Amino acid sequence: MDAVKPWRHVFKLDPERELDDEALEAVCMSSTDAIMVGGSSGVTYENTVDLMSRVRRYELPCVLEVSDLEAVVPGFDLYMIPMVLNTADSAWTTGRHRQAIERYSYLIPWETLVPEGYIVLNPDSTVAKLTGAETGLSPAAAEACAHVGSKLMKLPIIYVEYSGTFGDLELVEKVRRASGGARVFYGGGIHDAQTAAQAATVSDTIVVGNIIYENLTKALETVKAAHNQ
Numbered sequence: 001m002d003a004v005k006p007w008r009h010v011f012k013l014d015p016e017r018e019l020d021d022e023a024l025e026a027v028c029m030s031s032t033d034a035i036m037v038g039g040s041s042g043v044t045y046e047n048t049v050d051l052m053s054r055v056r057r058y059e060l061p062c063v064l065e066v067s068d069l070e071a072v073v074p075g076f077d078l079y080m081i082p083m084v085l086n087t088a089d090s091a092w093t094t095g096r097h098r099q100a101i102e103r104y105s106y107l108i109p110w111e112t113l114v115p116e117g118y119i120v121l122n123p124d125s126t127v128a129k130l131t132g133a134e135t136g137l138s139p140a141a142a143e144a145c146a147h148v149g150s151k152l153m154k155l156p157i158i159y160v161e162y163s164g165t166f167g168d169l170e171l172v173e174k175v176r177r178a179s180g181g182a183r184v185f186y187g188g189g190i191h192d193a194q195t196a197a198q199a200a201t202v203s204d205t206i207v208v209g210n211i212i213y214e215n216l217t218k219a220l221e222t223v224k225a226a227h228n229q
């Protein structure tokens with residue numbers, strides 16, 4: 001998927017969380033490469049429409065990371081579709097996806113869908129609990145997940161997800177080497193320029209979420225740090 005290839009930095013905005021207009025303007029005018037709208041809980045059709053229409057005032061790409069069947073909103077540039085690679089519960093790999101495809105059927109603009117192979121590694125995160133992810137993977141097992149996603153399933157993105165905590169970057173580097181032509185996204189615990197630069201050296205794209213709501217100044221510093229790597 002060519003559209004995501006140039007992205008080095010992405011801000012992930014959670015529709016469930018409050019962000020005032022001034023903060024949203026700073027985020028959207030920060031030179032980040034895209035805004036991803038998504039969260040693992042509390043995402044509704046209403047709060048997604050609201051956030052999309054506010055982000056749409058700015059010129060950068062605005063994409064929806066679909067986590068709930070009820071919150072698929074038309075009007076985004078792209079639809080990122082997570083498929084969890086390290087769970088035994090197939091609902092989170094293909095199950096919900098099949099239901100969504102049955103529901104939306106011929107309405108689906110296929111060229112705007114971008115599948116992502118998720119490797120979920122923070123056991124304390126909502127997403128890990130929700131999906132029953134096997135978070136205690138050895139580096140070899142994580143590499144095998146990356147091979148499944150990139151070489152067998154031919155997914156364009158492998159997403160190493162440590163949401164809420166800063167991850168093991170040696171493992172991320174191994175995943176990247178195992179991911180062939182897939183883009184490796186890294187997300188989790190990036191909270192300043194230094195952590196952004198470290199994560200950006202071992203991945204293709206870094207995703208910054210929670211710090212936006214905790215310390216906007218620090219969040220904004222991550223953009224330049226990623227682009228300078």
Ligand SMILES: CC(C)=CCC/C(C)=C/CC/C(C)=C/CC/C(C)=C/CC/C(C)=C/CC/C(C)=C/CC/C(C)=C/COP(=O)(O)OP(=O)(O)O
Binds near residue numbers: 079101127
């Ligand atoms: C009419 C029209 C325009 C239609 C559009 C077409 C379209 C997009 C149709 C849908 C097609 C489709 C295949 C949809 C998939 C449906 C679905 C619900 C799939 C399941 C996805 C999935 C595995 C969800 C599990 C949770 C997950 C991986 C979420 C990703 C985001 C994430 C990890 C956020 C982190 O959350 P956060 O709250 O920040 O952190 P915590 O987890 O720590 O709390």
Ligand SMILES: O=P(O)(O)OC[C@@H](O)CO
Binds near residue numbers: 162163189207210211
């Ligand atoms: O919220 P943080 O910890 O920055 O994680 C970003 C993103 O990977 C969440 O899906």
Ligand SMILES: [Mg+2]
Binds near residue numbers: 210
């Ligand atoms: Mg979040």
